[in-house]
Amino acid sequence: IxxxxxxxxxxxxxxxxxxxxxxxxxxxxxxxxxxxxxxxxxxxxxxxxxxxxxxxxxxxxxxxxxxxxxxxxxxxxxxxxxxxxxxxxxxxxxxxxxxxxxxxxxxxxxxxxxxxxxxxxxxxxxxxxxxxxxxxxxxxxxxxxxxxxxxxxxxxxxxxxxxxxxxxxxxxxxxxxxxxxxxxxxxxxxxxxxEGELDQAHLQAAFCGHQLAETLTGQPPIARPPSQVAASRPDKSPGCSQALTIDPQGSKQRFAGR
The missing domain is CATH 1.10.3860.10 (Sodium:dicarboxylate symporter)
Known part of the structure; x- marks a missing residue:
């Protein structure tokens, strides 16, 4: 300078x-x-x-x-x-x-x-x-x-x-x-x-902060520290006004209003 x-x-x-x-x-x-x-x-x-x-x-x-x-x-x-x-x-x-x-x-x-x-x-x-x-x-x-x-x-x-x-x-x-x-x-x-390898229901649930059941993923949920659990609470934004529901067999899923 x-x-x-x-x-x-x-x-x-x-x-x-x-x-x-x-x-x-x-x-x-x-x-x-x-x-x-x-x-x-x-x-x-x-x-x-x-x-x-x-x-x-x-x-x-x-x-x-x-x-x-x-x-x-x-x-x-x-x-x-x-x-x-x-x-x-x-x-x-x-x-x-x-x-x-x-x-x-x-x-x-x-x-x-x-x-x-x-x-x-x-x-x-x-x-x-x-x-x-x-x-x-x-x-x-x-x-x-x-x-x-x-x-x-x-x-x-x-x-x-x-x-x-x-x-x-x-x-x-x-x-x-x-x-x-x-x-x-x-x-x-x-x-x-x-490639047809993306689960749209899974994607929307993840973006909205919801946890999907083990029957949908075929894998047990991954344990996370409490700080990460608190940080990933469900999103309250208007775009996430729907919640994912799974039938008892876990073979079907749909979005229904809260």
């Missing part, structure tokens, strides 16, 4: 704000539309995995909540075989937040270093960023390292320019991890529905 003035900090703050805004629009716009098309709400999903999102926010790593996410997706009605394939694969090939970050950061560095990028250069940069982000690990700081690999492949943008965003990378790490995490949660439910 003493050498270049407050303007340098303002530009970096604008990059952080742009990244957060883009991630917000992607989650609630793109992923929200995908969720709506497949019969559930992005808001209900986020409310359902809010505990895992807090863990990801605190650690800046989507890997920290991987086991809990897989367990919750199974409780939401997705078949175990689908969850076991989609989510671990998504942690390497479905890192939406990392891809958004890499594209914005590369364009920012190009602008800051007065590097002229033609349309073909921008398209090449986007394609390389999409490919290189597939190999990024879901740990803190992986996006920054992957960005270095991307810029080394596209020589138009100087790799040394990464020093400009090193100081603010930590502030964007949480948003990267949260976007990656929500994207993988959406992908597991969508793929399960496409």
């Amino acid at each position: 003493g050498k270049y003035g407050i303007g340098s900090v303002v530009n970096l703050a604008m990059l952080v704000a742009t990244f957060y805004l883009t991630a917000f629009l992607f989650v609630f716009g793109v992923l929200g539309a995908v969720c709506r098309y497949n019969g559930f709400s992005i808001f209900s999903l986020i409310r359902y995995i809010k505990e895992e999102l807090l863990l990801v926010l605190g650690t800046s790593s989507s890997e920290a909540a991987l086991p809990s996410l897989m367990e919750k997706m199974e409780k939401a009605g997705a078949k175990r075989s689908v969850v076991g394939l989609v989510i671990p694969t998504g942690y390497s090939f479905n890192l939406d937040g990392t891809n958004i970050y890499m594209t914005l950061a590369a364009l920012f560095i190009a602008q800051a270093t007065n590097t002229d990028l033609s349309i073909s250069d921008q398209v090449l940069l986007l394609l390389v960023a999409m490919l290189s982000s597939k190999g990024a690990a879901g740990v803190t700081g992986a996006g920054f390292i992957t960005l270095a690999a991307t810029l080394s492949v596209v020589p138009t943008v100087p790799v040394a320019g990464m020093a400009l965003i090193l100081g603010i990378d930590r502030f964007m790490s949480e948003c990267r991890a949260l976007t990656n995490f929500v994207g993988n949660a959406v992908a597991s439910l969508v793929v399960a529905r496409w």
